[in-house]
Amino acid sequence: MAELSTLARPYAKAAFASAQQSSNLSGWSVALATAAAVSQNEKIGELLDNPQLTSEVRAEKFLSVCGDFEQPQQNFIKLLAENHRLALLPEISELFEILKAEAEATLEVEVLSARPLSEEQTQRLTQALSKKFSREVHLHNAVDESLLGGAIVRAGDTVIDGTVRGRLAKLAEAMNS
Structure with missing residues (x-):
């Protein structure tokens, strides 16, 4: 509110x-x-x-x-x-x-994926997000098996939808316009 x-x-x-x-x-x-x-x-x-x-x-x-x-x-x-x-x-x-x-230049990031992320995937994603946001990233991974594949990344107000369902929806939208 x-x-x-x-x-x-x-x-x-x-x-x-x-x-x-x-x-x-x-x-x-x-x-x-x-x-x-x-x-x-x-x-x-x-x-x-x-x-x-x-x-x-x-x-x-x-x-x-x-x-x-x-x-x-x-x-x-x-x-x-x-x-x-x-x-x-x-x-x-x-x-x-x-x-x-903001003062500590940190960012809490939630990653919702179809399967648990491996250690290597977690490190690569953390590094990429740290570079993108110019902050130290604290990554939290949750699993949602209803996602077909890919992941949804939530960092503050930013949401990155990299799921298969999200990509198919963008493709359908592009084909209909």
Whole structure:
């Protein structure tokens, strides 16, 4: 949802700035992922929606479930509670990961193939994608046997359809036009 993204973006940027300043991107990444998971729990959702609790009490109860967070991360959660934005944590975490990947010049790539990729295929594809995107690529392979052959590569907003079905569809489109 665009609205959630718009609301979450300033918080994600603030968390990212704090993480960069303290050279603790991975620590913040783990903390935000944990907080996002906790915020999606049904019982925690009831806690967050309880109008009888003050923002301080909400933050303290929320932090007690999350575990050991460093002081800046605790302050961030308290700020979110104060502004009634704890429900935005999944979106904040997602936006933070995008900022982190950009800063580290990394790219998460999902490859959906008809069969598992061999080690050699994985290395060649990783090298080719690293060169294409000018970033370090982290490749994740999933198998979908319904594909006749080939693969679908998803890298951020980019989708490369190299499946047999995709090629046949392009051929049919070219013949019909």
